[in-house]
Amino acid sequence: MSRLNQKLILLSSFVLLMTICLQAQNYKLRYKFEKGKTYKYELKMDQEITQTAMGQEMKVSNSGSVFSKIVAENTEPAGNMSVIVSIDSGRIKSHNPMKDTTVNLSQYANKRTRMVVSPEGKLVKSEIIDTVKQGLETMGFSSRSMMQLAKLPVQDIKNGETWKVNDIDSLDMMGGKIINTMENTYTLLGTEKKLQHDCLKIGFSTDTKTNGKAKIMGMEFFIEGTGKSTGTVWFDLKAGIPVHTESDTNSEMTMATTGQQNMIIPITQSTKIAQSLLGK
Amino acid sequence: MKKYFISPLLFAALLFGGCSSHNSLIDKSIEFINEESLRPHLFYLASDSLKGRPTPSTELDKAAEYIAMKFQSAGLSPAGGSYLHSINFGKTNLGEENFLKVIKDGVSRSFEIKTDFTPLEVTASREVTGGVVFAGYGITAPEYQYDDYASVDVKGKIVLILRHEPGETDSLSVFDGIKLSEYSQVNYKVRNAIEHGAAGIMLATDPLNHSFISAQGFPWPSLSKFIPKDALPVGIIEDESLKVPVIQAGRNVINLFFGSVDSLKQIESEINRSMKPNSFLIRETEAAIKTSTRIEIKPASLVAVYHEGSDPELKNEVIILGAHYDHVGPKKQFEKDEDIIYNGADDNASGTSALIAIADAIGKSGLKTKRSILLLAFPGEEIGLMGSEYYTNHPILPLEKTAAMINIDMIGRNAPDSLYIIGASRCPELGEIVKAENGETGFLLDYSKESYLSRSDQANFLKKNVPSLFLTSGEHSDYHKVTDEASRIDFDKAAKVTRLVFRTIIRLADDSRKYKITSNKVSLF
Numbered sequence: 001m002s003r004l005n006q007k008l009i010l011l012s013s014f015v016l017l018m019t020i021c022l023q024a025q026n027y028k029l030r031y032k033f034e035k036g037k038t039y040k041y042e043l044k045m046d047q048e049i050t051q052t053a054m055g056q057e058m059k060v061s062n063s064g065s066v067f068s069k070i071v072a073e074n075t076e077p078a079g080n081m082s083v084i085v086s087i088d089s090g091r092i093k094s095h096n097p098m099k100d101t102t103v104n105l106s107q108y109a110n111k112r113t114r115m116v117v118s119p120e121g122k123l124v125k126s127e128i129i130d131t132v133k134q135g136l137e138t139m140g141f142s143s144r145s146m147m148q149l150a151k152l153p154v155q156d157i158k159n160g161e162t163w164k165v166n167d168i169d170s171l172d173m174m175g176g177k178i179i180n181t182m183e184n185t186y187t188l189l190g191t192e193k194k195l196q197h198d199c200l201k202i203g204f205s206t207d208t209k210t211n212g213k214a215k216i217m218g219m220e221f222f223i224e225g226t227g228k229s230t231g232t233v234w235f236d237l238k239a240g241i242p243v244h245t246e247s248d249t250n251s252e253m254t255m256a257t258t259g260q261q262n263m264i265i266p267i268t269q270s271t272k273i274a275q276s277l278l279g280k
Numbered sequence: 281m282k283k284y285f286i287s288p289l290l291f292a293a294l295l296f297g298g299c300s301s302h303n304s305l306i307d308k309s310i311e312f313i314n315e316e317s318l319r320p321h322l323f324y325l326a327s328d329s330l331k332g333r334p335t336p337s338t339e340l341d342k343a344a345e346y347i348a349m350k351f352q353s354a355g356l357s358p359a360g361g362s363y364l365h366s367i368n369f370g371k372t373n374l375g376e377e378n379f380l381k382v383i384k385d386g387v388s389r390s391f392e393i394k395t396d397f398t399p400l401e402v403t404a405s406r407e408v409t410g411g412v413v414f415a416g417y418g419i420t421a422p423e424y425q426y427d428d429y430a431s432v433d434v435k436g437k438i439v440l441i442l443r444h445e446p447g448e449t450d451s452l453s454v455f456d457g458i459k460l461s462e463y464s465q466v467n468y469k470v471r472n473a474i475e476h477g478a479a480g481i482m483l484a485t486d487p488l489n490h491s492f493i494s495a496q497g498f499p500w501p502s503l504s505k506f507i508p509k510d511a512l513p514v515g516i517i518e519d520e521s522l523k524v525p526v527i528q529a530g531r532n533v534i535n536l537f538f539g540s541v542d543s544l545k546q547i548e549s550e551i552n553r554s555m556k557p558n559s560f561l562i563r564e565t566e567a568a569i570k571t572s573t574r575i576e577i578k579p580a581s582l583v584a585v586y587h588e589g590s591d592p593e594l595k596n597e598v599i600i601l602g603a604h605y606d607h608v609g610p611k612k613q614f615e616k617d618e619d620i621i622y623n624g625a626d627d628n629a630s631g632t633s634a635l636i637a638i639a640d641a642i643g644k645s646g647l648k649t650k651r652s653i654l655l656l657a658f659p660g661e662e663i664g665l666m667g668s669e670y671y672t673n674h675p676i677l678p679l680e681k682t683a684a685m686i687n688i689d690m691i692g693r694n695a696p697d698s699l700y701i702i703g704a705s706r707c708p709e710l711g712e713i714v715k716a717e718n719g720e721t722g723f724l725l726d727y728s729k730e731s732y733l734s735r736s737d738q739a740n741f742l743k744k745n746v747p748s749l750f751l752t753s754g755e756h757s758d759y760h761k762v763t764d765e766a767s768r769i770d771f772d773k774a775a776k777v778t779r780l781v782f783r784t785i786i787r788l789a790d791d792s793r794k795y796k797i798t799s800n801k802v803s804l805f
Contacts, residue, residue: 050490052466053664059460097459099731211506218613224499224506228492250492254499256511259612261663264511266499268492 032240
C-alpha cells in the first residue's frame, strides 16, 4: 500500500469520524414552562373497559376530548416550576349496555390544581386549589392527569440512546390512597417537525403497578393491577414543552369491595390517547 | 235411541252464563286484594327484626318460612313437593393445589399459576387429563347456523376456547356487534362445553380485538397481596359433579399450542371474516389440569306454590308470577345510634306481599284457570339475580312449558297513577294483555324504561326465551337506603298494582296462545 493511499484512508476516516460526532449531538432535555405563559392542550381519548361482575361481563366504551391549560405561575431558584393545571371543557361519550350517556365536563372547568415539577418533569408537589364536588377522579380524569409529563434524563442524551426513570405517584382519593409505581423506559428517536414545532421525538414504554385502598359510601374499596403504556412524545427542545403525545395503554386490574356488598371485579382496560398543544 | 237437541238459545245462555260465572269469580277473588291484605305482610317482611333479609341469612330463612306459611294457608299446593326449595349459596376459595401441565410433541411443560394460567370461580375441585381441542369461541347458535362444536368431538377432552364472540366490533354482526350477547359470556361457554362432553376448559383472550393477552381468570384473594379474603362474593354453589376444571390461559400457553399469539389471531380473523367455525384437535398434545377449591355453603330458599290448571291439555302449561323477597341486609359500617337496617319495604317486600295476596285470592276463592299458575318468591336477587338464575337452570316445571313470566319488583311508591311496564317491546302480546286488563285499574302505563330489562328476575327468564314482563313503580329517593320503610309505602297504589297483576295472571292462565318474543337476540348486557 502506498503512502498516498494511507493518507486518503486517514483523511476519510477522520471525515467519517467528524460526521458521526456531528450527528451524535448531545441534547439536554429540560422543561421550561415560561412564567406567566399559558399553554393550552387538547386531549382525545378512546377507551374500552371490560369488567365482570356477578358472573356477567360488560363492555363500556368511552371516547371524547378534553381541553386543558397549564398556566406557568413561577420558577423557583432551583429550577422547579410551579404551574396551575385546569380543565377548560370536555365531553366524554360513554356507550354501555344499560344506556349511552354523554358527560359534559364543563362543570369541572377551571377547577385548579397547583403542581410543582422539576426541570426533568418529576412531580415535586401537588395541591388541589378548587375541590370538585362529584370527584372528577371517579371518572378517571383529574387536573393532574392532564399533565402527565415524560420524565426527561438528567444527563445529556444522544439519538438512539435510552434512559430509564422509576417513579412512584401517590394519589389521595376518597378517604384512601392509590399508589402507581412506574418503570419508564425512554428512547430518543430523532428529530421531527410536529404541529409547526421543531421537536425531538421520544419513544416510551411504561410498566405500571397499581394498588390502593379507599372508602366509598361506607364500603372499603381495594384496587390492584398492572399495565403497560407505549407511545411517543414530540418535545420542543427550545421551548421546553411537550407538543404532542400519543400513547396506547393496556391494563388489567381488580377492584374489590367489602362492607355492604362483597365483590371482586376483574377489569381490563385499553386506552388510546393523543394530546396536542394548541396554537404556536 | 232418543236424540237430544240443545236449543241454540239454551247453548248461548249456558255459554254466557259460564263466562259470566267465571268473571264474577274473578271479581270475587279480587276482593281478597286490598290495602289490608298487603299491610301485615309488608310490615312484617320490612320490619327491623328481619334485619334487611340479606342472602343468605337466618333472617332471610324466617322470611321464607313466613311466605311458605302464608302460601299454605291460602290453600294452594306446594310446587314440586315442597313450599321451600333449598339453593346452596356460599363462597368459593381457591385451594392449595393447582397446576397446568402440557405434553406436546413428546415434550412436557409445566405452567405457573397467575403468570400463565388462573382458575375461574366456576371451576371444579378436580384433576383432568386429556387431548386438547381448539373449539373457536365455544358457541352453538343454531339460529345463526353457527356451531363451533359441529365438526369436533370433545367428549372427555380439554377444550380451548376464545372469549367473546365473532364480529365483536361489527355492528352488523348477528352476535349483536358492539354489545356483548349472551353467547359471549363465560358462564354460557362453560355450560355449552360441558353439554358437549368436555372434561376441562381453557379460556383464552381473543387476540383479534384484545391486544392484552391475560392469564387472569378470577382474581383470587389468595393470589393477591392487596385483595382481602372478605371481598369474596356470595354465589350459587352448583353440584360439584356438574362442574369441570376451568382456567384462563395466558400468552405462554397460547404460544405453546399455536406457535404464537399472531397465529391464533389469524385463525380468529378467518373465523370472523367467514363466520364459519374452525375447530380442530391440537395434535400430539395432552394436557393435565388440576384446580382445587374450598367452599363455605349457606343455603337459602326459593319459595314456591302451585295452582293446577283445569284444562286437560293446557294445565301442563304454566304461568309464573315472581317477586324477590331478599334485600341487602344491615349496614356493615355505621355510627353510634344510626339507623342501620335497610328494610327494603318497597324493594321488595311490596312485591312479595302482592304475591301472598294473589295466592290468597286464587286459593280462597276457588277460582279455576285453564293453565296452571306458579308463584315464586326468589332469594338472591340483590346479589345478582341468583335465585331466578338458579330456578331457570333447575326449573320445577319445564321452561318450554312456561307460557309466560310476570315479575313484580317495587310496586308501592312514586306517582299513584302510573306504572312502568318493561319488556313489552320484546313480548308485545303480554304488553297488550296488561294494557287491556289495565282498563279496570286505569294506570298511566309508562313504557320508557326498557333499559331496565336486565335489572330484575325477569332477565333470567328472557335469557331462556320465556316471554316475560317486568312491572314496577320505579326507583325513588329511598331506593337502597335505610329509609325504604313500610311507613312510606303507598298501600293504595300497591293494592291497585296487585289487582292489575292478578287480572293479568288470570287472563294469561285462561289463554291458550303461545306468546312470541320478537327479538331472537338475547342481549341483555
